[in-house]
Amino acid sequence: MSFSATAKDELARKATEKDCCALAELAAFAHVTGHIELKGQGNFEFYMNTEHAPTARCMLSLIKTRTETGARLITKENRLKKKHIYTIMVEGYDDAKKLLTELKIFGRDGAMHFGIAPEIVKRDCCRTSFLRGAFLGSGSISDPEKGYHLEFVASTQEFADGLLNILSSYEIRAKSIARKDAVVVYVKESDSIIKLLTLIGAHSTILALENIRISKDIMNNINRAANCEAANYSKTVDASIKQVQAIMRLKEAGEMERLSPTLFAVAEARLNNHQATLNELAALLDGKVGKSGINHRLRKICELAEKLDE
Ligand SMILES: [Zn+2]
Numbered sequence: 001m002s003f004s005a006t007a008k009d010e011l012a013r014k015a016t017e018k019d020c021c022a023l024a025e026l027a028a029f030a031h032v033t034g035h036i037e038l039k040g041q042g043n044f045e046f047y048m049n050t051e052h053a054p055t056a057r058c059m060l061s062l063i064k065t066r067t068e069t070g071a072r073l074i075t076k077e078n079r080l081k082k083k084h085i086y087t088i089m090v091e092g093y094d095d096a097k098k099l100l101t102e103l104k105i106f107g108r109d110g111a112m113h114f115g116i117a118p119e120i121v122k123r124d125c126c127r128t129s130f131l132r133g134a135f136l137g138s139g140s141i142s143d144p145e146k147g148y149h150l151e152f153v154a155s156t157q158e159f160a161d162g163l164l165n166i167l168s169s170y171e172i173r174a175k176s177i178a179r180k181d182a183v184v185v186y187v188k189e190s191d192s193i194i195k196l197l198t199l200i201g202a203h204s205t206i207l208a209l210e211n212i213r214i215s216k217d218i219m220n221n222i223n224r225a226a227n228c229e230a231a232n233y234s235k236t237v238d239a240s241i242k243q244v245q246a247i248m249r250l251k252e253a254g255e256m257e258r259l260s261p262t263l264f265a266v267a268e269a270r271l272n273n274h275q276a277t278l279n280e281l282a283a284l285l286d287g288k289v290g291k292s293g294i295n296h297r298l299r300k301i302c303e304l305a306e307k308l309d310e
Contacts, residue, residue, distance in 0.1 A: 002143070003141050003142065003143045003144065003205075003208075004139070004140040004141050005052065006204075006205060006208070007135075007139075007141055007197070007202050007205040008052050008054065008055055008135075008136055008139075009054055010201075010202050010203075010204050010205055011055075011132055011135065011136055011200060011201065011202055012052070012054035012055045012057070012058040012136060013054060013058075014132075014201050016062065016066075016129060018125060019066055020123060020125065020126050021125050021126050021128075021129035022062050022065075022066040022129070023066065023067070023102065023103060023120065023126075024120050024121060024126035024127070024129040024130040024133065025062065025129040025130065025132055025133035025136075026059065026062050026063065026066070026067070026103055026133060027103040027104060027105065027116075027117070027120045027130065027133065028116075028129075028130045028131070028132075028133030028134040028137065029048065029055075029059050029133040029134070029136060029137040030046075030048055030099075030100070030103050030105060030137075031105065031116070031134070031137075031154075031155075031159055032133075032134055032137035032138035032152070032153065032154060032155070032159075033048040033049050033050055033137040033138065034046055034047065034048045034105075035047055035048075035049075036096075039093070042093075043093045044093060044096055045089065045090060045091050045092065045093070045096050046089075046090040046096040046099060046100060047087050047088070047089050047090070048087065048088045048137075049085055049086070049087050050085075050086050050088075050136075050137065051083055051084065051085060051086070052086070052136070053084070053086055055086075055136045055137070056073055056086035056088060057073070058136070059088055059133075059136075060072075060073050060088050063088065063090070063099070067098075067099060067102055068098065068102075069090055069095045069098050069099040069102070070090070070091075070092075070095055071088050071089060071090045071091075071095075071099075072088075072089055072091070073086060073087070073088055073089075074086075074087050074089060075087075100112075103120070104117035104119060104120045105117075114155075114156040114158045114159060115156075115158035115159055115161070115162050116130070116159060116162030116163070116165075116166070121162075121166060127166050127169070128199045128200055128201075130166065131163075131166060131167075131196065131199060131200050132200040132201065134152050134163060135152065135200055138152050138153040138154070139151065139152050141193070141205075144190075144209050144212045144213065144216075145212060145216075148188060148189065148190045148193055149186060149187075149188060150186065150187045150193045150196065150197075151184050151185065151186040151187070152184070152185045152186075153179075153182050153183075153184055153185075154176075154182065154183045154184070154185060155181075155182055155183070156183065157176075157178075157183050159183075160176045160183040160184075160185050161176075163185045164176060164185060167185070167187070167196070170195065170196075170199060171195070172187060172192045172195050172196050173187065173188075173189055173192045174186060174187045174192070175188075190209075190213060193209070194206055194209065194210070197209070203252060204252075207248055207249075207252055210248055211245065211248070214241060214244050214245075214274055215241065217274050217275070218237050218240065218241060218274055218275060221237075221274075221275040222234070222237060236275075236277055237275070239298075240270070240274050240275065240276075242302060243270050243298050243301065243302060244270060244271060244274055245305075246301055246302040246304075246305035246306075247267045247270060247271050247301060247305070248271075249305040249308055249309070250267070250301070250304060250305050250308065253308050255304070255308065259301075259304075262289075262297065263297055263300060263301055265285055266281070266285065266294060266297040266298060266301065267301055269281050269284050269285055270298065270301075278291040278294045278295055278298075279291050281294050282294050
C-alpha cells in the first residue's frame with residue numbers, strides 16, 4: 001500500500017467530535033472533490049469523487065449524521081486504470097443547495113465561493129479539521145524513502161491561497177504551483193510535514209515517517225564515517241535505532257511527560273542526536289553523569305517502551 005493510502009486509512013477512521021469541525025472537514029472535502037452537475041432549468045446536483053473507500057464512507061457518514069442533507073454512495077470500476085471511483089451523490093436541487101449553503105460554499109447571496117469562507121475556519125479546532133478534509137480529498141504524501149513531499153491539489157488559486165494561509169498560521173512552510181488545470185500546494189521540509197501530520201492526527205504515519213528518517217539519518221552518518229571502526233560504529237548505530245524507536249513509542253503513547261526528569265533529559269538528548277556515542281550524550285548533559293549512567297538510563301527507557309507493548 002502507498003504511504004498516502006496508509007495515512008488516509010488512519011485519518012478516515014478518526015472520529016470527528018464536534019459538529020463545527022465536522023462541517024469544516026466536509027467543506028474542505030467538498031471544495032477539493034466536488035462538482036456541480038447541471039440538470040437543466042436551473043436545477044443541479046452535487047457529487048464528490050474519491051478513490052479511497054474509507055474516506056468515502058467517512059464523508060458519507062459525516063453528511064448523514066452532521067447535516068440535514070441526504071446522500072448516497074455509488075461505486076464505479078475503472079477497468080482501464082484498475083481502480084474504483086466512489087461517488088457521494090447529493091441528489092435533488094434542494095438537498096444540494098442546502099448542503100452547499102451549510103458548508104459555506106454558497107454564500108448568503110446564493111453565489112458560489114471558490115475560496116475558503118472565513119467563518120468555516122474561524123476556530124482552531126475547525127482549521128485542523130479543514131486540513132484533514134482537504135488531505136483526505138486531494139492530499140498525497142510521497143514514500144519518504146524517495147524524498148519528502150506532501151501536497152494538496154486545489155482547483156482554484158483562491159482555494160490554494162486560503163490553504164497556504166491556514167498552513168502558514170501553523171508555521172508550516174508551503175508553496176503553490178500551477179499544474180495542468182489545477183493549483184498544487186506542497187510542503188517539502190520533513191519538519192513541516194511532521195507538523196502538519198501531527199495537527200491532522202496522523203500519528204501512526206508520523207511514526208512510520210520518523211523511523212524512515214532515522215534510518216536515513218543513520219545511513220548517511222555511516223557513509224560519512226566510512227573510515228571509522230566499522231564494527232564499533234554499527235553497534236552504536238544498532239543501539240541508537242533501538243533507543244530512538246523506544247523513545248518514539250513512549251512519545252506516541254503520551255508517556256514522555258511521565259518520565260522522571262533524569263530519564264526525560266536523556267531521552268530528549270538521544271532523540272536529537274541519533275548518532276551520538278554514550279560519551280557524547282554524557283557531555284551534552286553537563287557531563288554530570290558518566291557513560292555507564294547514560295547507558296543505564298537508556299536501557300531503562302527501552303524497558304519502559306517494551307512494557308508498553310505487552
Ligand atoms: Zn471545530
